[in-house]
Amino acid sequence: MKRVVITGLGVVSPIGSNIQEFWKNVKEKNTGIRHLTKLDSTRFKGNSLSAEVIGEDVLTCKKDISSYSTSVEYAYKASKMALIDAGLSEKIDYPNRYGIILGTTNGTEDIVERTIDTFDIQNEKEELSTDAKKMLSYFRPIEMSSMVAKLCNLGGTNMVIPTACTAGNYAFGTAFSMIKEGRSKVMLAGGSDPFTRSCYTIFYRLGAMTKENIKPFAEDRTGMVVGEGAGIMVLEELKHALERGAKIYGEISGYGLSCDAYHPTAPDPDGNGAALAMKKALEYSGLTIDDISYISAHGTGTKANDSHEVNAMYKVFGEKLTDIPIHCLKSVIGHCMGAASAFEGISAVLSLQEQIIPSTKNTEKTDESFPISIDLNTKDIKQTKITNIMSNSFAFGGNICSLIFSQYN
Numbered sequence: 001m002k003r004v005v006i007t008g009l010g011v012v013s014p015i016g017s018n019i020q021e022f023w024k025n026v027k028e029k030n031t032g033i034r035h036l037t038k039l040d041s042t043r044f045k046g047n048s049l050s051a052e053v054i055g056e057d058v059l060t061c062k063k064d065i066s067s068y069s070t071s072v073e074y075a076y077k078a079s080k081m082a083l084i085d086a087g088l089s090e091k092i093d094y095p096n097r098y099g100i101i102l103g104t105t106n107g108t109e110d111i112v113e114r115t116i117d118t119f120d121i122q123n124e125k126e127e128l129s130t131d132a133k134k135m136l137s138y139f140r141p142i143e144m145s146s147m148v149a150k151l152c153n154l155g156g157t158n159m160v161i162p163t164a165c166t167a168g169n170y171a172f173g174t175a176f177s178m179i180k181e182g183r184s185k186v187m188l189a190g191g192s193d194p195f196t197r198s199c200y201t202i203f204y205r206l207g208a209m210t211k212e213n214i215k216p217f218a219e220d221r222t223g224m225v226v227g228e229g230a231g232i233m234v235l236e237e238l239k240h241a242l243e244r245g246a247k248i249y250g251e252i253s254g255y256g257l258s259c260d261a262y263h264p265t266a267p268d269p270d271g272n273g274a275a276l277a278m279k280k281a282l283e284y285s286g287l288t289i290d291d292i293s294y295i296s297a298h299g300t301g302t303k304a305n306d307s308h309e310v311n312a313m314y315k316v317f318g319e320k321l322t323d324i325p326i327h328c329l330k331s332v333i334g335h336c337m338g339a340a341s342a343f344e345g346i347s348a349v350l351s352l353q354e355q356i357i358p359s360t361k362n363t364e365k366t367d368e369s370f371p372i373s374i375d376l377n378t379k380d381i382k383q384t385k386i387t388n389i390m391s392n393s394f395a396f397g398g399n400i401c402s403l404i405f406s407q408y409n
Contacts, residue, residue, distance in 0.1 A: 004179045005408055007246040008086025008234030009346050010078035010190075014227050014333055017055035017077070019085065024345075026337050027381060031332045031359040033214065033225050038195050044095025047153065047350035051227030051334025052195055069108035070194035072147045074339075079148050079188050086184075086234040087246055091153045096135050097184050098157030102145045102177045103167025103191035105337035105395075107160070110194040144192060150359030156184050165335065167191050168231060169403050173255035175235050182202035185240040191342035192230035199337065202227050205313075208302050211296050216299035216328035217306045217376060218363040224300040227334030231342030233349070250352040253287065253388065253406040256280025260398035269303055269366035273400050278316045278390065281402040287388055289317050292324060292404075294377075296344045297392040299328030300335055305394065310370045313392075325377045327351075327397075331361040341401070346407045348389040357382040 011017065014032025015025035025032070032051045041048035043253060053074065063346055079100065080090045145158040157178065161170045168191030175189035193199075203209050203226055210223035241248060259279065260273025267274070282288065298309055313321050329344045352356060361375040363371070389405045 001180050002182060003238040003251060004176045004235055005238050005241050005251045006233050006249040006349050007236045007241050008082040008088070009249065009349065010081030010085060011229070011234040011343065011346060012053055012078045013231065013343060014051040014053055014230040014313045014336070018353030019054065020079065021055065021137045024357050026329065026332065026347055029332055031360060031361065032227070033334050039197050039200055043365040046211050047233065048206055049211070049225045050195065050200070051225050051336060053229050068147055069144065070109050070229070071104060071106065071110070071192045072144050074194070075102055075144060075192035075232065076148045076151050078190065078192070078232040079152055080108055082188060082232040082234045087244070088234070094153050094300050095155050097156040098154045098186040099158055099178070099184050100154050100188040101146050101157070101159045101161060101171040102148070103161045103163065103171040103338045103342065104144060104193055105164045105167065106193050106196050108161060108200050109196045109198055113198065146404070153217060163399040164397065165337055165340055165403045166393035166395040166399050167338040168340060168345065169255070169391065169393045169401035170257070172233065172235070172252065172345055173257065173401060175259060176252045176255065179235055179237050185237045187235045188232055189235055190230065190232035190336035191340070193228055193337035193339050195228040207230050213362040214301040214331050215362045216297065216301050216360060217310065217366050217374060219367045220367050221301045221306060222350060223302050223304065224330065225334040227336035229336045229343070231339050231346050233346065247347045248408045251406050251408045253404040254281055255401060255403040256282030256284060258400045260400065262398050265396050266381050267308040267394060269304070269308055269311065271308045271315060273398055274309060274392065274394060275315035277400040277402040278312065278392065281390065281404050285404045287404065289320055291388050292390050293386040293388055294325040294327060296389055297326050297328050298350045298394045299330050301330065304367070306313055306367070307370070309392065310372070310374060310395070312370050319372070321372050321374060323375070325357050325375050325382060327358050327377060328360045328385050331363070341391065344391050344393070345403065345405065348391050351389060352386055352405060352407050355383065355386050356382060357386065
């Protein structure tokens with residue numbers, strides 16, 4: 001079986017739309033959570049926070065893609081960035097078998113909302129404008145990957161995985177499998193989601209959003225903040241990467257999937273499904289709990305999700321969990337839906353590159369009801385030997401994925 005390495009990274013995010021700015025803000029704990037601007041906050045009774053993309057205006061596209069979903073725009077910009085970072089062309093020579101797999105929560109839902117907004121209500125005409133009709137032609141979620149494939153000239157597999165907030169990890173894992181089995185030499189993979197009023201309203205109605213800071217695993221945590229963006233990695237078969245002299249950030253050792261099949265929105269409180277995914281990731285990688293340097297947690301800051309995650313980690317790591325640092329990226333970037341685990345994976349890969357563990361923002365005291373004390377590394381960046389990072393992501397419907405990023409040597 002082939003080894004799969006990471007050779008390129010691209011981000012369009014609430015804390016920066018280039019890798020340097022993104023990583024600087026992760027390390028300095030500069031937040032991307034700000035006042036909501038894309039919706040009328042007065043309609044949400046005090047919920048006025050969001051994690052909206054910044055800096056994407058500096059990324060120019062050769063082709064006008066304004067008729068596509070914002071998720072396509074974000075994914076294309078991040079893909080283009082990742083390809084250039086990998087030392088490849090932003091438009092690959094054809095023919096090729098290079099492919100793309102994108103994870104998402106909302107898909108192209110923003111097109112529906114933009115189309116609705118074009119109805120001629122004032123004149124009571126139930127007609128769509130020409131622009132709206134053009135937008136609707138790109139409504140299907142598969143257009144996310146097929147449009148990016150078209151713009152980057154990718155001739156291989158293109159696929160959309162709609163497993164909500166864990167979809168970025170699903171994309172990484174699926175692309176990893178394809179390369180490992182010899183079905184492609186290069187795959188772009190990650191997650192992309194637009195900011196939509198439907199998504200914001202759902203989490204508002206669920207009572208899951210905080211009116212203050214996200215405080216992962218904190219005793220006084222009050223919820224999450226809805227975000228958006230895209231994170232893309234270039235995954236590559238090791239021999240192919242070495243032959244062309246590519247720089248290598250790290251590699252993927254393995255991943256585990258599960259479904260706790262507990263509830264449409266609530267996680268299994270005991271964490272059984274999440275524990276299974278972590279165990280499967282370790283087994284696939286041939287690693288043990290002693291090999292994990294730190295855990296990139298899902299860490300939404302909601303009561304149910306954080307409790308479930310600690311219970312799951314405890315089932316897998318036992319008392320050793322006390323000694324394993326945990327990082328929660330959502331404390332600064334919000335919950336960016338399908339892009340969430342993609343951003344967390346990119347942060348983990350950069351940690352491997354610099355051999356540091358970023359610290360978690362806002363949490364002062366962890367919940368005493370947890371079965372074990374955990375180390376969120378809330379004070380300073382830790383400079384230490386990092387060999388393997390477990391990245392966990394969970395989603396509605398009980399969709400769970402654990403991925404292991406490893407140092408390349």
